[in-house]
Amino acid sequence: MPATSGTRRSDALYAAAVRRLPGGNTRSTVYVPPSPPYAVRGEGHTITDADGHEVIDLQGNMTALVHGHAHPAILAELRAAVADGLCFGMPTEWEVALAGELVRRIDIVERVRFANSGTEAVMLALRVARAYTGRPKILRFDGSYHGLYDPIVATGARGVAPQTWQAVVTVPVADEAAFAAALDEHGDELACVIVDLMPNRPGLVPVTPEFARLLRDETQRRGILLLVDEVITFRLAVGGLQSKYGLRPDLVTLGKAIGGGLPIGAYGGSAEVMAVTDPREDGAVELGGTFTGNPPTMRAGLVGLRLLDAREIARINGLGDDLREGLRGLGLIVNGRGSLLRIISDEPLELWWRLYRAGVLIAKNGLACTSLPMDDSTVEKLLRRFAAVQR
Ligand code: PMP
Numbered sequence: 172m173p174a175t176s177g178t179r180r181s182d183a184l185y186a187a188a189v190r191r192l193p194g195g196n197t198r199s200t201v202y203v204p205p206s207p208p209y210a211v212r213g214e215g216h217t218i219t220d221a222d223g224h225e226v227i228d229l230q231g232n233m234t235a236l237v238h239g240h241a242h243p244a245i246l247a248e249l250r251a252a253v254a255d256g257l258c259f260g261m262p263t264e265w266e267v268a269l270a271g272e273l274v275r276r277i278d279i280v281e282r283v284r285f286a287n288s289g290t291e292a293v294m295l296a297l298r299v300a301r302a303y304t305g306r307p308k309i310l311r312f313d314g315s316y317h318g319l320y321d322p323i324v325a326t327g328a329r330g331v332a333p334q335t336w337q338a339v340v341t342v343p344v345a346d347e348a349a350f351a352a353a354l355d356e357h358g359d360e361l362a363c364v365i366v367d368l369m370p371n372r373p374g375l376v377p378v379t380p381e382f383a384r385l386l387r388d389e390t391q392r393r394g395i396l397l398l399v400d401e402v403i404t405f406r407l408a409v410g411g412l413q414s415k416y417g418l419r420p421d422l423v424t425l426g427k428a429i430g431g432g433l434p435i436g437a438y439g440g441s442a443e444v445m446a447v448t449d450p451r452e453d454g455a456v457e458l459g460g461t462f463t464g465n466p467p468t469m470r471a472g473l474v475g476l477r478l479l480d481a482r483e484i485a486r487i488n489g490l491g492d493d494l495r496e497g498l499r500g501l502g503l504i505v506n507g508r509g510s511l512l513r514i515i516s517d518e519p520l521e522l523w524w525r526l527y528r529a530g531v532l533i534a535k536n537g538l539a540c541t542s543l544p545m546d547d548s549t550v551e552k553l554l555r556r557f558a559a560v561q562r
Contacts, residue, residue: 180221181208200233203523203535213240215544218532226532227553229539234511235427237406237487238475239544245431248474249467258465265469272476273429273439277410279419283439284448285464289402289426290318292436293365295458296424297322299438300363300396302447302456308360310340310353310395315370317400317424323365344373345382351389358393363422365398368412371538375506375513383416390421396444402426402436406540407488407509409481431475433468483543484510490541490550497554501561512539525560 185206188195196202209221216239218228231237238245252265270283286292297309297320309322317323321331322339340357342349354361366386369377378386390397397420404412406428413420422440429435439445448456488509495512498505504515514537516522523535531553533539541550 182206184209184221200534203520208527215239215241216542216549224530226527226530227549227556228532228542229553230532230534231540231542232432233427233534233538234403234406234540235430236432237428237479237510237540237542238431239542240432242431242475242478242543244478245471245474248431248470252467252470255466257467258462262464263466263469265466265473266464269429269469269473269476272473273425273437276476277423277439278414279421279441280423280439281442282445283437284445284458285460285469286426286436286438287434287460287462288318288436289400289424290320290436291460292402292424292426292438293317293323293400294320296398296422296438296440297363297365298456298458299440299444299447300398300422303444304362304394304396306360306362306395308338308340308357308362310342310350310357310361310364312344312366312370313341314344314373315365315367315400316372317365317367318402344370345378347382347385350385354389354393354395358395361393361395363396363398364390365400367400367402367404368416368418369404369508369511371403371513372536374515375508375511375538377412377508380416383418387418387420396421396440398422398424400424403511405429406479406484407511409484412508428479429472429476430468431471431473433471435468435472478543487541487543487545490545490547493547494541494550494553497550498557501554501558503557503561510541512541513537514539522560526556529556529560531556 185195210218211221212219216228218226266285273283274280286295311323321335324331326336326341340353342353364386369375386397399413399420401411401423402425405425408414421444422438425437426435429437448458491510491512495505506513506515514533516537519535519537526533
């Protein structure tokens with residue numbers, strides 16, 4: 172590991188940061204030791220850092236920036252949105268339009284609500300599940316990341332009240348026998364099973380179609396809601412990864428790519444399930460959020476989703492497949508599907524720095540993704556840079 176990032180202005184920024192932010196940091200996931208380079212500007216698939224170093228952004232803010240940086244159509248919409256008003260204590264037509272786009276794309280979604288992050292979307296979808304079923308517990312798969320809400324962070328995580336785990340059943344990822352045993356033991360108390368069909372943290376390996384079917388059959392049989400967390404995977408198909416499995420969950424959580432680059436979350440399901448949040452009903456679950464549904468986010472999301480049509484999704488999935496094949500050809504272990512990749516390395520930080528210096532940004536855990544501004548020549552350039560650091 173290098174003693175310093177080797178970038179003078181970034182080093183100076185980090186020296187100031189440690190006096191103001193714990194460890195100089197507000198987002199553990201983007202901290203790289205000994206100190207991270209600081210981003211200044213992004214355009215298309217290129218980021219320029221505080222020292223003028225340019226990298227190809229193969230990370231896209233943890234896969235959120237499927238349109239790359241400063242997409243002209245999103246920028247134009249944002250300029251208009253900002254001029255019209257940043258946020259109102261009233262609904263606007265834009266939340267109706269973005270909701271319409273999500274309802275059109277995702278088969279099981281008849282009603283949707285917005286949030287400001289994937290974390291919030293998961294937190295509120297779990298509350299909807301508890302309210303609808305009247306049951307207290309949730310089942311999650313060990314190691315899958317669903318954001319920062321207490322019950323779905325790792326069991327025993329520091330700072331979480333121990334009694335939280337009493338309402339959480341944890342099962343190893345894709346372990347059919349353990350899943351069946353947990354359902355036998357806790358089935359009657361479970362409101363919801365939350366699953367990511369291709370969880371990043373355990374390695375970005377898609378669950379098998381058989382496991383997806385088992386999830387649906389067993390939850391349905393026991394009156395448990397199935398929540399598919401598509402915060403990362405939605406970008407893989409017009410109807411999200413669930414559509415590729417022909418899976419029909421009860422609830423879906425979304426975030427990242429659906430906001431055109433702005434902070435967003437969303438959760439949706441059937442009209443019947445989502446009705447527990449209907450303010451016209453007695454005893455409805457009350458869900459607010461000062462900045463939820465703000466017009467710039469809704470408008471950027473809407474323009475962004477229209478750009479992310481079936482043709483463009485197929486194109487960036489193809490670029491991802493080509494890149495994965497090329498990287499495997501260089502001897503790297505690469506998981507994932509379509510536009511989402513995960514590079515598995517024994518020394519991820521070492522690899523991260525070597526790639527960064529060679530002009531490629533990935534996540535420090537090896538997560539990477541292709542995006543709309545990329546084409547075949549970008550993949551060739553990326554492969555040349557990976558080849559240079561592999562030597
Ligand atoms: N669910 C999944 C599957 C995620 O990958 C993430 C974030 N990486 C979240 C939820 C939380 O989203 P956010 O960071 O927007 O809170």
